[in-house]
Amino acid sequence: MAPVVWHVPVTVTGSTTALRLFRLRDGRRCAVGFATTEALTALLGPEQACTELAEPALRALAAPLGVDALVLDPRLVAPPVARPAREGAASTPAGPTGPTAAAVRTELQHR
Template sequence: MTSTTPAPQEPAERRTVLHVPVRSTGAGFALRLFRQRDGSRCAVAFSSPDRLAALLGADQRSVPLAEAALRALAEPLGATALVVDPRLVAGPVGPDRAVDTVRLRALQQQW
């Protein structure tokens, strides 16, 4: 009779699937990196596809990854911080804050 030993269970937090935004490239997908307020690069992940779509839009592609896999992809790119379920902190650009593109083009032509 053969006896097998079950694989040790990993803690639940290590098995959590995160939904990670990616962009399409000619060869597949590339991890999307973002910037924190101090300008440093960070990886971003979401706990559900709905949270990702609410912030980045329904058309944003994503891949499911474990936290360890995401960190392994992001760290060589200089992103050592991971932000899970970020919220938009910048206010929307209104007409009073938007760049007047017609005026900007006229100024650029003068240079």
């Protein structure tokens, strides 16, 4: 019986291809594989590069990185977060609240 091939997301920088890792809800890193390129594209978008690996090869690549969790055909677990509109606010998106980045940077430099 031939091994099952998974479509695995990767990051490509120049001539280097690296396994793309994700996080589980508890914060542990995991590797993922998809049964089809369509499933991968549906979850990660059409620009996501991928390679084909059998499960043992995927586990062998992830193990030296301390990754022992493998998620096959993951699903999005949370809907996109939309910022709620404030009452009486203008139609432009609200900026961050609290001190500005420059103020925080200055405060950190003085400590």
